[in-house]
Amino acid sequence: MTTHDDDPPASADPGEGLPTRPLTGRGPGRSMRRLGRVNLRVCEGPDRGRELSVDLEEKLSIKGGRGAVNELVLADDHISTSHFELVRTSRGVLLRDLGSLNGIYLGSHRVREAWIEPGTVFRAGQTQIQLVAAEAVEVPLATTDQFEELLGRSPAMRAMFARLERIAQHKNPRVLVSGETGSGKELVARSLHRRSARSAGPYVARDCATIPRELAESILFGFRRGAFTGAVADTRGCFEEAHGGTLFLDEIGELPLELQAKLLRVLEQKEVVRVGEHRPRPVDVRVVFATHRDLQHMVSEGQFREDLWHRINGFPVAVPPLRERDGDVRFLAEAFLAACIAESGAHRVLTEETCRALEAHTWPGNVRELRSVIERAYWLAEGDAIAPADLDLIAEPRGRGSANEWFLHPHAAAVGEFERAYFTELLARFPTKVLAARAAGLTPEGLRLALKRLGLRP
Numbered sequence: 001m002t003t004h005d006d007d008p009p010a011s012a013d014p015g016e017g018l019p020t021r022p023l024t025g026r027g028p029g030r031s032m033r034r035l036g037r038v039n040l041r042v043c044e045g046p047d048r049g050r051e052l053s054v055d056l057e058e059k060l061s062i063k064g065g066r067g068a069v070n071e072l073v074l075a076d077d078h079i080s081t082s083h084f085e086l087v088r089t090s091r092g093v094l095l096r097d098l099g100s101l102n103g104i105y106l107g108s109h110r111v112r113e114a115w116i117e118p119g120t121v122f123r124a125g126q127t128q129i130q131l132v133a134a135e136a137v138e139v140p141l142a143t144t145d146q147f148e149e150l151l152g153r154s155p156a157m158r159a160m161f162a163r164l165e166r167i168a169q170h171k172n173p174r175v176l177v178s179g180e181t182g183s184g185k186e187l188v189a190r191s192l193h194r195r196s197a198r199s200a201g202p203y204v205a206r207d208c209a210t211i212p213r214e215l216a217e218s219i220l221f222g223f224r225r226g227a228f229t230g231a232v233a234d235t236r237g238c239f240e241e242a243h244g245g246t247l248f249l250d251e252i253g254e255l256p257l258e259l260q261a262k263l264l265r266v267l268e269q270k271e272v273v274r275v276g277e278h279r280p281r282p283v284d285v286r287v288v289f290a291t292h293r294d295l296q297h298m299v300s301e302g303q304f305r306e307d308l309w310h311r312i313n314g315f316p317v318a319v320p321p322l323r324e325r326d327g328d329v330r331f332l333a334e335a336f337l338a339a340c341i342a343e344s345g346a347h348r349v350l351t352e353e354t355c356r357a358l359e360a361h362t363w364p365g366n367v368r369e370l371r372s373v374i375e376r377a378y379w380l381a382e383g384d385a386i387a388p389a390d391l392d393l394i395a396e397p398r399g400r401g402s403a404n405e406w407f408l409h410p411h412a413a414a415v416g417e418f419e420r421a422y423f424t425e426l427l428a429r430f431p432t433k434v435l436a437a438r439a440a441g442l443t444p445e446g447l448r449l450a451l452k453r454l455g456l457r458p
């Protein structure tokens with residue numbers, strides 16, 4: 001996530017390297033050791049002898065498969081286009097099957113995912129690959145527990161703040177923010193804008209998942225009066241609205257393929273052509289993209305343009321899931337509670353037991369879920385102290401409790417819990433919300449409303 005940013009990432013243009021400035025200007029940055037460079041060697045199969053060395057600090061994961069977009073491109077016919085990945089986690093290197101046809105094997109065991117150590121050999125198709133080394137690197141940490149509106153005191157978040165600080169100073173970085181739903185991607189974009197030299201300019205946010213397909217081009221690039229039925233006046237698109245500032249394009253993976261080509265042109269030429277016009281209009285916009293999907297995987301599957309992926313992936317920022325932020329649940333809970341008190345005046349406190357219940361929870365809806373749990377508990381609590389029962393949480397990891405455990409909770413809480421687990425899993429399984437809605441037997445609007453009701457999506 002956070003890098004020694006003196007070196008631009010491999011996918012960035014020359015000259016796009018991040019400036020080497022102090023991290024916050026509020027004292028020297030500290031650092032932590034985190035998994036960094038990973039070396040792989042192909043020891044058996046058509047690519048035998050191939051070696052790969054990747055900085056996981058920058059790349060976050062290494063993918064292997066036959067598709068050209070993988071870091072480790074393999075010629076083995078028994079390997080899928082997008083076969084496996086090695087991911088940096090707080091526990092080490094996680095090997096994960098990406099839904100391949102023939103699977104991955106550790107010895108004779110087929111595994112879906114496993115933590116592997118240097119020296120481990122795994123097999124994909126007829127190819128054997130060894131994790132030769134996994135080295136720790138020193139990662140700078142911000143010395144504050146806040147980056148504009150983003151709060152966090154865990155090392156994972158302070159490492160991200162340090163990286164954001166450097167990106168914010170950059171003239172025109174291409175930032176791709178990834179992270180689970182509700183983890184704070186939009187807040188990253190807004191905070192980057194506020195910290196940048198463009199902060200006096202406009203900040204415009206658009207969620208590509210909610211733009212109707214037939215209107216997408218005119219919403220992004222604008223249209224001329226009379227260009228289509230209902231186009232009653234010349235109208236700017238969001239690129240023009242964000243001129244001089246920042247445009248945040250959320251859920252970029254949901255943009256239809258034909259529009260991805262047009263978007264790429266706009267990014268390269270820095271000008272838009274409104275629907276119904278021919279005249280290009282210059283736009284000076286810093287675009288921050290976000291996704292909760294694995295875009296690289298989508299590229300392998302032909303669902304996302306490879307050239308656009310390279311174009312937008314200049315500076316990847318991975319927002320860690322809340323469950324990987326040591327100490328942040330309590331810190332954020334107290335901050336959200338303080339905001340409720342400031343707004344309505346009634347004093348409440350979280351008991352020690354309540355804090356422990358919050359920390360035991362896995363937070364599939366991440367910070368958004370935590371925020372809505374605290375806000376709900378604040379209003380439901382009968383006395384000054386917010387008790388664990390006011391949280392309406394089930395202590396077991398979501399969706400994995402046995403049927404017997406569901407009966408220990410009131411019907412409404414159990415159903416809500418099930419629904420949150422169901423929709424979180426649904427979103428993780430399908431590349432687009434349209435497909436997710438279809439699988440759930442809902443309209444896209446029905447899905448949106450359900451997610452909103454459950455506090456899983458805006």
Ligand SMILES: Nc1ncnc2c1ncn2[C@@H]1O[C@H](COP(=O)(O)OP(=O)(O)OP(=O)(O)O)[C@@H](O)[C@H]1O
Pocket residue numbers: 149150151152179180181182183184185186187188250292332367368371456457458
């Ligand atoms: N680090 C943080 N500090 C304070 N508030 C946060 C933080 N991260 C997220 N939030 C709050 O959590 C909610 C969800 O954040 P946000 O909308 O940025 O998430 P997201 O990842 O963009 O969600 P989605 O995937 O649904 O688009 C917002 O209310 C936001 O203010």
